[in-house]
Amino acid sequence: MATRLRHRFLAYGAVEFLSTHVPDDPGPGEERLLLVHARQVVGEVHYRMCARCARGVITDVALDERFRGSGLGTRALSHLRARHPGTAWHSTLTLRATRDLLRRMRIPTTSPGPLCTHAA
Template sequence: MGQDGPRHSRRRQLLGRLRRRLLAYRSIEFLPSRISGGTRPDEECLLLVHIRKVVGQVRYRLCDQCEEGVITDVTLEERFRSTGLGTRALSHLRSRHPGVRWRSTLNLRSTRDLLRRMSIPATDAACLCSHRGEPGLRLPRP
């Protein structure tokens, strides 16, 4: 027995982590959603669903006119952290909205590394939309 406990316990931890990673890549669906009754009318959400249960979400705002997107929140259940699901969700968001320049208002320790890995710069929460001089609004497409 070493400092980390018996070998079989370390093997269980490794297998559990591998199992969660496989689960994150095989069994998670990404569903776009509008946020009704949210803090902003232009905010949208990408739901991460595992067997009819929401296990995470990415909240964001888009402006079709200036092709900018702002990620306002990334939430994952504890068991899906460190499985690559956050990276997969942001990659999915980028593929759904090609050509959009993404930035984020998040500065939490748990999301800072994820955003750095995905090359998404941080910005001020009150940052204005570049074409209107107003907070980023989603404008309807003509």
Template sequence: MHGQHARPTGKLFGPTPAAQAPPPGHGGAGHSRRRRISGRFHRRILAYRAVEFLSAHIPEASGPGEECLLLVHVRQVVGQVHYRICRDCARGVITAVIIDQRFRNAGLGTRALSHLRSRHPRTAWRSTATRRTARDLLRLMRIPTIISDPSCVHTRQPLLDPTPATS
């Protein structure tokens, strides 16, 4: 008799036989909980629980001080944040943000950039990322975009050879 409390009880306004029984497998309430979690909510939970962050240093061939934050879900890389950092100047430049399509709207990019900020707390971040998804994320995180990549004087200096030159 659920939902019948506000209706008249006469024969004229009585419930129809089809309205008395709820559909099979449904409790009758319009707001009942679905059995499976929706896809977007499930991906958000995965992004916050099952994705690990691993730091990797990229060899000098790509540029001095180039580093990468890998986003790993069950032994599979689902995202990368490429950046350069100078600890002497306390400046960092994000060069690329790449996130797998299925994790794009799950908050994983926000979590990754927040992780970078917490690992390097006194670093002023800028970005040279050109992809639209990266620009939108960086704008959301209030990281300014710069046109060119101004390398600091510390990373422009060549590495000194530790072996003395013989004459």
């Protein structure tokens, strides 16, 4: 229990978010939100988004085993929403762990395919 509490504390205090998003890039592209702790990547959120359509799709969420169940996934997706306000988020993920996270965050599942007409 103490280890889990420690990881929750780290997830909320010592993990930084770094984005590969290029500002003012109007077209959709593969982007990543890196979750960094002590200069080490402990998780990633892969996504595509189109600023012109205000649509985004999450294609992968990966967390280091020691941070699972710490709330870091929820914090990362909340950060992504705050970074891109007004964006309608969807996901292509169907694995149980990520499906539960996305349901808690109220992010619907969509079929893989073009994000928008700009991606075609």
